[in-house]
Amino acid sequence: MDYGMIGKIKKAKRYAAEERNRIQVNTLIVTFDGKNNPHQVSFEQGHWKCDCEFFQTRARCSHTLALEEIVKGVEWGEE
16 A cells, blocks of 8 residues: 555544534435345435434434434534
8 A cells, every 4th residue: 555545544544533514425325234124214405314204294203313313413503
């Protein structure tokens, strides 16, 4: 591995550990593999969305709640 890459790896670890406030997520789309069906979960324009039935009536579900927990500490944009 070259010295340039070693420096980039160190910098990436610092960003991940200490400088999360420099990161803003504007859009995120993931597939959540549920036991019954896969579900598409997204974050757009400051709002979570999920294609599961429960989300349609409650505007929150286990899929969005799990992702909120996973990405806790990340700054979310509202573009």
